[in-house]
Amino acid sequence: MTTLLDYDKLFVTRDYVGKPLRRNEDEKFVKGEAVYVDDIDMDCAHVAILRSIFPHARLKKIDTSKAEKLKGVLAVITGPEVVAQTKSVPPRAIAKPLKQYVMAGDKIRYLGEPIAAVVAEDRYIAEDALELIEVEYEPLQGVTRIEEALKPGAPLLFEENGSNDLLHDTMTHGDIDKAFKDADLVLKEKFSVHRYSSTPLENWAMIARHDKGNGSFTMWANDQQPGRSVANISAVMGVPMNKLRLIVPESGGGFGIKLAIWPYMVILCLLAKKVDKPIKWVQTRREHLLGGTHAPxxxxxxxxxxxxxxxxxxxxxxxxxxxxxxxxxxxxxxxxxxxxxxxxxxxxxxxxxxxxxxxxxxxxxxxxxxxxxxxxxxxxxxxxxxxxxxxxxxxxxxxxxxxxxxxxxxxxxxxxxxxxxxxxxxxxxxxxxxxxxxxxxxxxxxxxxxxxxxxxxxxxxxxxxxxxxxYYTSSGIPEYMGSGEGAMVAVDYDGNISAMIGSVDTGQGHATTIAQVISDMLGTTPAHISVDNTLDSFVSPSIGHSGSYSNKFNDVDLGAVIRATEKVRDKMLLIAAHILKAPLSEMRFVPGGTAIAVKGDDKRQMSFKDIAGYAYKRITMLPDDMEPGLKEIAFYRNKAAxxxxxxxxxxxxxxxxxxxxxxxxxxxxxxxxxxxxxxxxxxxxxxxxxxxxxxxxxxxxxxxxxxxxxxxxxxxxxxxxxxxxxxxxxxxxxxxxxxxxxxxxxxxxxxxxxxxxxxxxxxxxxxxxxxxxxxxxxxxxxxxxxxxxxxxxxxxxxxxxxxxxx
Amino acid sequence: MQLVNITINGKAFEHEVEPRLLLVHYIREKAQLTGTHVGCDTGNCGACTVVYNGKLIKSCLMLAVQADGSEILTIEGMSQQDPEKQKNGLHPIQDAFLEKFGFQCGYCTPGMVLNTHTLLKSNPNPSEHEIREALEGNLCMCTGYQQIIESIQYAAEKMKAGK
Missing domain, CATH: 3.30.365.10 (Aldehyde oxidase/xanthine dehydrogenase, molybdopterin binding domain)
Structure with missing residues (x-):
């Protein structure tokens, strides 16, 4: 195992790491050939979502009968139906037992909160159908400002909480009283920062398909944190994770704003159960700005x-x-x-x-x-x-x-x-x-x-x-701790290398960066390496932390890539030593050669293709105790947590x-x-x-x-x-x-x-x-x-x- | 339903469409050219930029029926532009965006490339200020534009050198 930061031990060459290598794997983006969720062609029906026109209200009655009769409408779902079929959204930080569902069934808490959804033959018809849904609201007094929300008698978002205070804690570190006692000057200021968002250029987009045969769902979505999303969907829908397959293709930017799109995937899965074809929802920009999440x-x-x-x-x-x-x-x-x-x-x-x-x-x-x-x-x-x-x-x-x-x-x-x-x-x-x-x-x-x-x-x-x-410093043992990621690296039959990680890319050029690291580790070139950015929750080496957030990529994601590449590298050396009948300690990767040679004797060498041939095909010639194949998964965590x-x-x-x-x-x-x-x-x-x-x-x-x-x-x-x-x-x-x-x-x-x-x-x-x-x-x-x-x-x-x- | 004939990237398309169908949806769904994107629905972001009878337009602000009889260039057609300057399947503008890291998530890139193509035709030697002005209708949320501008400057140089 390589120690941290030991570049000499880690790398066979230093041709790529640290260099501004072109994102050659990403030519598709400049040619219009990248496939984002909305570009996936599978004869989908289309979803439109009815959103509350009041910021604070009770949903008294919702009548979808006219919408259901519109030609081209395939199915409708309402908030009360969703609430009846799902569990409450799990909180990450707050400890209070509050209830909230992925669609409002009774209490509406913000302008634009989903209250019904329609699936129709095309988006135009689905939008027409929204106009036909009759909703009776009981508007409530709203509250938007922090000071007013915390006043006694303020309108309450969650009545069962008794106030609008969701988490309240004080943490003191060091001798703060002495600091203020010893001060020559104490300054006091009140600051305020407004609400904004980084608004990725691609809005949220997702497709869901229900397989009636085995009760499973397949979802395609531009999700930024798949490791947690599938678990959340599973918990809310009561469907096991092995029946929920999430695929994340290219994503048009994230910046955190696509970390929690999963509540909408729940809505789509419930709707998909009602129709016989895959269904697609692409958020409009208005929907994105209303409720596609903000910074507070x-x-x-x-x-x-x-x-x-x-x-x-x-x-x-x-x-x-x-x-x-x-x-x-x-x-x-x-x-x-x-x-x-x-x-x-x-x-x-x-x-x-x-x-x-x-x-x-x-x-x-x-x-x-x-x-x-x-x-x-x-x-x-x-x-x-x-x-x-x-x-x-x-x-x-x-x-x-x-x-x-x-x-x-x-x-x-x-x-x-x-x-x-x-x-x-x-x-x-x-x-x-x-x-x-x-x-x-x-x-x-x-x-x-x-x-x-x-x-x-x-x-x-x-x-x-x-x-x-x-997140849980205020409420006991956390469900998620630390940070980690997984990676899979393989040398294929033909000697080329493929890699994937358990995470997703939202525009950071992961494929190029990963190829740079593997190239220098194995003494090969990025031209021999293919990194698949597509995430498939049934295939990708993900863990609960998997996702593209908090700048973890060049730490734990690359850590996992390095560990998986080390496993592949070590196995290749063993095979080469065995076949060439040379001591393991004498085996060397040939810098830039895509081959392993005996030290001091370049004539005795094997290409990656030769080595892979033994690993996958001539498996009877492998060492007795060796498994066939050259495909390794590794998981890595940062131990500073x-x-x-x-x-x-x-x-x-x-x-x-x-x-x-x-x-x-x-x-x-x-x-x-x-x-x-x-x-x-x-x-x-x-x-x-x-x-x-x-x-x-x-x-x-x-x-x-x-x-x-x-x-x-x-x-x-x-x-x-x-x-x-x-x-x-x-x-x-x-x-x-x-x-x-x-x-x-x-x-x-x-x-x-x-x-x-x-x-x-x-x-x-x-x-x-x-x-x-x-x-x-x-x-x-x-x-x-x-x-x-x-x-x-x-x-x-x-x-x-x-x-x-x- | 109304019959429309639109030439996109030199290929003739003919479809019966609803009068309310947006041109961007025609391009994406009827012509199945998905390099043209939708980002804002209101003509502000430029992800749906195409070249319409030689002029840059936002294809989300036009109906397909209005485009009847027109010639349109989308990102997929860049492979046929300036054939003598194409290299390894890339137009010099596309090559420049790769060379100078002129994209991150790639969602705005088709619009940026078509904008650059149109700009350099009328102004082969734009200043940084002129480039910034020309990009006003195209939003990029990732790059802060600087490497896009460097890409356009690089493309302009390469296009001149290629003459």
Missing amino acids: DCTVDMEMALKKDGTVLGISVIDKENDGSFIHTAGIYSLIKFATLVGCYQIRASRMELVSVAANKGPTVQNRGVGKPTAIFTLERMMDIAAKKLGLDPVEIRRKNFVQPEQMPYTTPSGEVYESGNYPATLDKALKMADYEGLRKMQAEARKQGRHIGIGMSTGVEPGTSNLGY KMPNKDNFNVQLTHSNSAHIVVAEVDAESGFVKILKYVIVHDCGNQINPGIVDGMAIGSTVHGLGATFLEEFVYDDNGQLLATTFMDYLKPVAAGLPHIELGHMHSPCPTTMLGTKSAGEGGAIGSLAAVAGAVEDALTPFGVKITSLPLTPEKIMNAILRTKVI
Whole structure:
């Protein structure tokens, strides 16, 4: 077995790992030949879903008789029928025994909640049929804001709960009372961040087919977390997992937003039982924005205890997340914030009171960064505010508090372990790339000319690989713990290699990255390797954690690929030694040769094809104790995961870091902001494919820019959503975005096989604070303070002219 | 039902369709060319971009019956464009998107490639600013556009060099 990070032992060649290899396996995407769920051709009938027009209501009566009579309609299902046939949705974090079903049967909790579904010969007819369903509602007073939802007497989402408080806990780590007693300065701020989402370009899509012969179901869906989805469907429907086959083809983006699409798969399976053909549902964008899951809006009350010199002694946070209406994922945003609660800093005491709030807004599920964007936004805003108060440069206060490289691995008060990294050097490099001193001079000059230019920065931790056990820190023994993945690697009869993992790809180029690793491990080339990204729950080596989330791919997914390749490699060496009659210790992979040779005697060698021929065909010639075949499965877990314990837990298992420097100009007449410069230096340890990593760093940053300036799910006070198309839920376009300058640091992670750390979410975490800092700095002449997002021109003008606070 | 004749990628299609059928659904379901995608239903995202009588359009904003008698280019037709410049089954624009990591999930890519093809025909040497302006009707949720812009710049260079 190879030890962690022992590249010499692991790799026969170093031709591919670490290089920006083209995604040649993914030519289909540029040719329009990729097959997404909606492209699967199998003569489907089509589903349309009737959604509540009220955000909070009781479903009094639902009459589908007219819809059923419409020509072309095959079947209809209603909420009450679904409730009668299913169990309640299982919660991941909250411990209260609340009931909620995949379709509303009685109580409706958000605008757009499904109450019936129709399957018809085509989608046009199915939509026509929805118009014919007669629904009698009893509208209820709704509640959307955190403060109002928590007031006594507020309308209740779950009456049986007695309040809208779904999870409420306080965790203290370190001597927080002493920190505040010893402080020279205590700062208090109330922050709020709005509701937004990363909105993958492909909406949710799924097909379900029922096999009446054996009572099984086959589903095709763009699911991001198949390991958990099949288990959830099984639990809710009461159908064993071996009768539920899930196939995930190409997926048009995920960002967390496709992690919990399984409730709709339940609806489809129930409908599929009623008809004799496969049925397909493709979500419209309006449906996606209504209930295709959001990141919660939140309020954060933060107190920071500081010494005069800028040293931060402790922070105390009250974090309230508006988790909307979905008990499955309620509570997890606050808990995940522990991964980056104290950021890059040596803050030795923390207290966090966390509250998950139910309100009449759409379901929340993990969106890119999951709580960490708002955690870093509030912490970094507080650092800027503290610097201003103490007359320090924002760079200075950060340098004063950084965890130092010699302290690595560093454990935070709550137990998070930062494996590696050089936070001061990361910031220094970014300052140098941006020419910070030159920028300050330019800013001063510009100010003389009446231009409002500001410089902002953030230094943050970007965690990866979720240790799932933390979800239950408040409620006993977790069902899921740690992080792991499976992989299968085979050398086929003809000497070519095939591989698959238990997870899915949502655009990260897994096939190329996996091929790079296997190529260098076996001394072959990616041209000989085929990686199948399709997940099939009956075939793929999945575990409960399987899925594409929390930046786990380059940790545990590649860990599993390496372990499976090692098994194949070891078996190939045994076969070659046996057939060539040479000692095992003398056998070597030929670099770039797709062959194994006897050391010092290249004439005595066997190609992979020859070796595979013995493994699969000439099996009587194998060593007596050897099984035939050259196909190996391995499962891998990151052993840094701690057991759940409220005093000492790690939420995530890798910790990248970055520094963002932003220069922004505000037009004080219109409130519009232009980004003049954007510099990122990030450290995600070793990189397998820098071309792919760059794309993630830039793409995730643009997600943050969209959230900061444009995107917001605006609800009225009763729960009507006012942004249901891309005309009112605005996404960033190429025009107007800055060219992002990217610099790299490489602090290998000692606890992952390849020294890699998280690479996919970073920019979505660090960008909010850096941009807000730049805008606030630009507005210094007006004395404006930023404690909330988004930064719309309207809010900026209002702050300049009146409120002085955004 | 109404009879429509539409030429897509040089091939003539003829179908009886309902007047309300969207062109994008005609292309995907009747012509069975699924490289054209649906992302937003309101003409904002550009996943359904096709070239209609030489002009870029959003095929979710047009009815199939309105496109009767038209010539359409979809992503699948890129293999016949600029035949002298095709290499290994790829048009230089497609090759550039691979070379410069101009896609991640690939869902926006057909629209991006067709947009680039149209842009470079009218402006073979676009500046970064012109490229950003040209991409305004095509959303990409993955890349933040930067590597798409690099792909287009690379494609422009290769197309010029190939002349």
